[in-house]
Each structure stands twice: as structure tokens, then as C-alpha cells.
Amino acid sequence: MFHLRTCAAKLRPLTASQTVKTFSQNRPAAARTFQQIRCYSAPVAAEPFLSGTSSNYVEEMYCAWLENPKSVHKDSMAWTSLTSTRFSTCPPPLSSGDRNQHFLCGRSSVGWRFEEFLQRKWSSEKRFGLEGCEVLIPALKTIIDKSSENGVDYVIMGMPHRYGRLNVLANVIRKELEQIFCQFDSKLEAADEVTASGRWKYHLGMYHAGSIVYRQEYITLSWARPKLSSFYCGDTDGKKTFWIWGLLWCLQVMSILLHGDAAFAGQGIVYETFHLSDLPSYTTHGTVHVVVNNQIGFTTDPRMARSSPYPTDVARVVNAPIFHVNSDDPEAVMYVCKVAAEWRSTFHKDVVVDLVCYRRNGHNEMDEPMFTQPLMYKQIRKQKPVLQKYAELLVSQGVVNQPEYEEEISKYDKICEEAFARSKDEKILHIKHWLDSPWPGFFTLDGQPRSMSCPSTGLTEDILTHIGNVASSVPVENFTIHGGLSRILKTRGEMVKNRTVDWALAEYMAFGSLLKEGIHIRLSGQDVERGTFSHRHHVLHDQNVDKRTCIPMNHLWPNQAPYTVCNSSLSEYGVLGFELGFAMASPNALVLWEAQFGDFHNTAQCIIDQFICPGQAKWVRQNGIVLLLPHGMEGMGPEHSSARPERFLQMCNDDPDVLPDLKEANFDINQLYDCNWVVVNCSTPGNFFHVLRRQILLPFRKPLIIFTPKSLLRHPEARSSFDEMLPGTHFQRVIPEDGPAAQNPENVKRLLFCTGKVYYDLTRERKARDMVGQVAITRIEQLSPFPFDLLLKEVQKYPNAELAWCQEEHKNQGYYDYVKPRLRTTISRAKPVWYAGRDPAAAPATGNKKTHLTELQRLLDTAFDLDVFKNFS
Helix, strand or coil: CEEEEECCCCCCCCCCCHHHHHHHHCCCCCCCCEEEEECCCCCHHHCCCCCCCCCCHHHHHHCCEEECHHHHCCCCHHHHHHHHHHHCCCCCCCCCCCHHHHHHHHHHHHHHHHHHHHHHHCCCCCCCCCCCCCCHHHHHHHHHHHHHHCCCCEEEEECCCCCCHHHHHHHCCCCCHHHHHHHHCCCCEECCCCCHHHCCCCCCCEEEEEEECCCCEEEEEEECCHHHHHCCCHHHCHHHHHHHCCCCCHHHEEEEEEEEHHHHHHCHHHHHHHCCCCCCCCCCCCEEEEEEECCCECCECHHHHCCCCCCCHHHHHHCCCEEEEECCCHHHHHHHHHHHHHHHHHHCCCEEEEEECCCCCCCCCCCCHHHCCHHHHHHHCCCCCHHHHHHHHHHHHCCCCHHHHHHHHHHHHHHHHHHHHHHCCCCEECHHHHCCCCCCCCCCCCCCCCCCCCCCCCCCHHHHHHHHHHHCCCCCCCCCCCHHHHHHHHHHHHHHHCCEECHHHHHHHHHHHHHHCCCEEEEEECCCCCCCCCCCCCCEECCCCCCCEECHHHHCCCCCCCEEEEECCCCCHHHHHHHHHHHHHCCCEEEEEECCCHHHHHHHHHHHHHHHCCHHHHHCCCCCCEEEEECCCCCCCCCCCCCCHHHHHHCCCCCCCCCCCCCCCCHHHHHHHHCCCEEECCCCHHHHHHHHHHHHHCCCCCCEEEEECCHHHCCCCCCEEHHHHCCCCCCCCEECCCCHHHHCHHHCCEEEEECCCHHHHHHHHHHHCCCCCCEEEEEECEEECCCHHHHHHHHHHCCCCEEEEEEEEECCCCCHHHHHHHHHHHCCCCCCEEEEEECCCCCCCCCCHHHHHHHHHHHHHHHHCCCCCHHHC
């Protein structure tokens, strides 16, 4: 197999191998060569590495192999032609005195001097600097410049918190230096909108609109949060920007992702999201991946970190071109970056640039790498910075003289010193300086909601009827649907005539009404087009014509917003991350991710824990993403029953022991504004309809977690009337008892609180026992924020009733541990709150139907036995 190779700098390999020394001595003395040579017979991964006995790993990796296009792109002559043209011969070297050499030297100097400045001023601070790969700064600028030439005017970047994030912020995104330097001040106070959890200087993002200086071309740069980039979220998605920002073409938006070599090879999310790269509803139309390959992961050698020769081999799964380049050769790096940008703009596919470099310091500036890589770091400490070597080369060639070079260095040092002086005047951290994707016009100028109220989420009957009629028909002529689907649509039509809705129709009406109001809706997840439980059917398939489909939701109104419903790949981690970024782009889009079953969010837990739950506190960003998690104990076993509501409730940020001021104006809206996310479990289709519409009509954005039903999708009692959805109606945080018990509250012996599906089991059992006047049942529809005000009224209404919480989940799961202390706080701990439900268990549910029914009957017996708790009083 032939390879193209660059050998830019005479950097000796970081081993003591005599074999490699001999090979190095036999190499051509030219400063840079691009020539075809044979690959070594022994695979790189099989060689001892770094501090071992012998290795040619560094010779092969550090000297920057460029892969042969013919071996990578077997299926596209166009792809092969472009790369062959660029690399079949040595790229023309920059001529002595070339303006680009001066320009490259200047760009390289700022990255190096920035790190030097931070080291001088804050030598004991962690900053995760760029030392060893300073060429990243001119590399990124070259990619942006070349892409701008090819029509890109919006670049969204994502990177980890290391590899010189602050350097890239300052010298690529053009963040004000004083805003960066003041972050090192431990006395800096947080503004009102900032919480203590989100102040790490190398975690925040940035948005900048400006021009390419030497061409005066306008371009916008936006920066994603650190780890979110590793998750390849929709924050770097080109297509979303087409819908939300209204650009003419998706191809005007480009994403750049930065990775470390260890993460690129080791994190499964990279593999997941490469498979999203060419899917119609998930493509970014080509992302440029830049890998900072410093040949180490914290303290782990590559031979222990991956089985493949190169860290970038995972990109081969989509036939992405991979360019390995020596980061000590700035001119070679610039050439490769230009080709990568040209590739992306030509084919709109992902491309990888592997910057083979080293890490001068440890994992951070306080870490000692000699503990684990002694020989490697002995060699690294002998290396001159890339700028110093490149400057010496230019001076020797007469391109620049020493005074000019020193003047350039002094100029940037002076800029940093002046910014440092200004940074001392900063006393308060304002997060508006660190937003990576602002929402123009959504908030007031000081970042506050424009109101603290929510209008009615109801609709006129004409709108409900119109949406229902479209939902029960096929709006395309000569379109043959499945016979079973015809019966479903007929049933929908009958419900519309009877002014009722089931779960699927309520969702349809919520979506359809928002589309009328110009709100783009995107529903994503595994099998969401039909619905896991065959209830949704938002995409109709012609039974006679292959691949002919119809989405009736896009035929509702003449000037409606687009509705996107897309089956995702079998990925939770990557897809949920993508949708989170999509939702972050604009507040005027309802983005929903539905798990096939509720517990499938397990494999996306990192997205939930890192970004959705603490999004506003940690990342200083509001987000209105909706998670639809099918949940319910149906006797189907532990793997498809519980959406693990206890996990979401545990992460809610309210205090269970503090009763808020219930007399506060707009108490319910203020609660929503202060919470980190909203958790609901609706028991009626009408309430589900309202909570979806409320998500958009609120004057701010919070993540919404909805535990959706399974058996209730077709339950004959789980229906709502149009009357519950007309103008003036709202989402009901609590649905109180409205039967005989409510007519004579003094006679009620027990007040049961519950949520979700178990309500229907309780009402059926209560009716069978003829206890409708003795037991009242109150449904808590919104679990978080907790409805203290409404529940206090319910408890006061039944003065003689004992209180019990009933749930179908096991005692150590579900809602009990969350609800009990808050109910006790509501009533000032005047009464106990008893438990009626399943016993504690390690697994979420049983898979034996008989055992399931036995457990259900046991919890119902406990709920309606009025003497069961007397022995515990």
C-alpha cells in the first residue's frame, strides 16, 4: 500500500531505538518531501511504543502520513481525482519572501505568545494550554478562510476544554482578551444570571460576527460548549440553521469539531455520530474534524488506548478522507487544511485532519508527565516551539530578519499586557459576553423574560376540528394506505365528530396548532414516524409505490412552519445530543426526542446529566428540548417498563424542606422559571396537549421531561373532550377529585395522591369496592416544580382524611422519595404520608404476568384498606 508522506521538521523520534535512529539518518535532508514510499511491513500497533525498546511509531505518525486516496475512496472517481490532483506531486512550496510566509509566521506567533503570557501571569493555574500544537491556531484560521472563499458565512465550532480552548477563543473566535484574563481573578463576582457551577473559564462558549480581515468578507463564528463537541451535537448542525436562522442554503453553514486522539479512538459517540453524517435528517453537509493528536491520553500510551494503527481510523466507516500531517511543519499543515476545506465544500462530506504533535506539559499545567512517560518527555523538553523553528527557517532564508520577528512578538506581548491591565477593572462576570448562540429578540436587553405570564394554551373548536380532519385523512390523491391504517384513520374521524381525542390525536392537535403559529417542530427518535406502539402514524406509506410517503401534518395550513419527523439510527447518545444542539439554536422551535422505551435513555445518560439537567446553571444556556419517555408497569419485564422517574426527580433543584411563598404573584410561572427542568406525567390526552403547547408559549425555555403512557394510548377511559382544550383552558398541574368524594369532603377517610396510569387502576378498584365517597383521588400531573399551592388546598379540603401516596413502581423507585418530603412540608408535617405500592426491588419490574397482577392487587388492597396504617400510627 502506497502512502503520501510529509517530513517537515527534523524532530527525532521519542524513543531510543537504534533502528529508528538509523532510519532517520538515512532520510533525505530536504526540509519537506511529498513522495510515495512503501509502508512498513510490521503494523504500527504491533510495535513497542515510546518508552519501550524499539519503535517506528513516531517515525510513521509524527512524520505525518497522508493516506493514498486510491486505497480509501474506492467508490468515487471524483473523490479520487481531487485528492490525487492535490497529493500526487509535491505541493508547490511557498517561495522565499512569499507574503503567505509572513502571514503564517504572524498567525503562528499569536498562539505561542498567548500561552507564554498565561504561563507568566498564572503559572499555578490550570488552563489546558496548546503547547506542542501551536499550529492549531493558523490551521483553524486557514480552514475558515478557505471555506469562506467557497461560500460559507456561518461557522460553528465545538471543542473540548483542553487543547488550548482559551487560545482558540482569543485568536480564532476573537474573544476580548480582557474578558479571558479577568476569569483568572478568584475575586470576580458573578452577575445575577450566573450560578457558581458554571464559571470555569475553559467551559463557556462565544459568538462573534465579523469579517475576514484581509479579504473583508463577512463571517459569523459561534462556539459550542466543550464536551458537547465530543458528542457531536446539533449545535454543529448545518441543516438546523437552514430552518431556524433562515439562511438561503444549508451549505452556507459549516461545522468544525476538534478532538483529542485518545477520545477520537476511544469514545463510542464518535462512531455513532459518524453514522449520522450522511443521514437526510441529521447531516451537517460536511464537518471538518481536526484531531489534536498529541500521542497520549492523560497518562495512557496509544498502545493501550486503541487497537487500530491510527486514532482516526474510526472515520473509515464512512470513507472519510483522513489527512495525517506533521504539526511541526506549518506550511504542510496549511496546505492540508486548505485541501480539507476544499474537500468539504466540494463533496459536502466529513473530512479529518490529524495534526500529529506532542503535549509539552502534562494533562494540565500542574500535572507531572515524567511519572509515566519519562523517555518521551525527555525528548519533548529538547524540542523548540514550532514558531521558533519556523522563524529560524525564515530568517535563514532571508524572508524576515531577526528585528522584524522580534518586533512582531513584542507587538502581541504589548497587546496582552494592555488587555491584562484592562482586565483588572472587571469586577462582575456577565454571561452575555460568553453566549455561543444568542437568541435575538427573545429576551430583554438585560437577558430577562419579556413577561412572567403564560397565555391560555387552548384553541378554538374550528382549529381543533380542522386539525382532526386532516389527521384522519390522506391529503394526497391516488395514495393507497394499508387497510389497518384506514381503520385507524376512520376511528380518528369518529372521535373528531364526537369532540373527543385520544393520546395520538391530542399530540397531533398540539403540533398542528404550533405549526400554524410558525413554530418549527422536529420529532426524532427510533421509530417515531409510526410510533413504537403503532399509535402515531405521522408518515403514511403508499402500499403500491416504493418509497412514496405522505406527511399529512405538512398539509394543514397554507403558510405553516415545517414539520420534521424522522426515524433515527439505533443510537440514543448521539441522537439525543444532536437534538439538544438543535433545540439550542432557536427558542422558536419545538424539538422532541422520543425513546423507543423509557429506559432507553440509559445509554444517553451522559447527555442528560451533563447538559440537559444542569444546562442553565452549568452552561449558562436555556433549552426547551422535550423528552418523551414511555413508562408504565405492564408486566412486560424490567427492560421495557420504567423510564426511571426517580433519577430525573432526584436531579431537580428545588428544596423539599422549604415551603415557597405561595402568595407570590404568578407563583406557578416563577416556579417554572427557577427550576432546572420540568417533569410531568399526564393522565389525560388533554393535559398532554396543553403541556406541549405551554412549552412554546412560556416566555423562557426549560427542558421538559414527559413520562408518556403505553396502555393508555388505547385505554377507553383515557379520552379528553374538546371542552378541555378550548380557549381559556390551561395545563392542569394537579387534577383534583371531582366525584362524590368532592361533594362531601368531611366524609372522606383517605386522600390518595398518584400520578399517571395508576389512576385508572385506582378508580376501577374504588368503584368495584363502592368506596367513591370514602376515598378521594388527586392526580399530580406536574411533579417538578412541585405544586405546593394546589396540594395544600387539596389537603385542607379533606380535614378528616389520612394521606397516602400510591404508585405502581417499587418503593425505592418511582416518585415516593421525591413526593413524600414535599407533601410533608406542604402540610407543615401535621400528618404522615403513607405509602401504597410495590415493595423495594433491585429490578424495575417483573416479567411474569401472574406476579405482576399479584403485585398490582396487593398495592390496590393497601390503597383501599382503611385500617392498614392504624398499627403504624
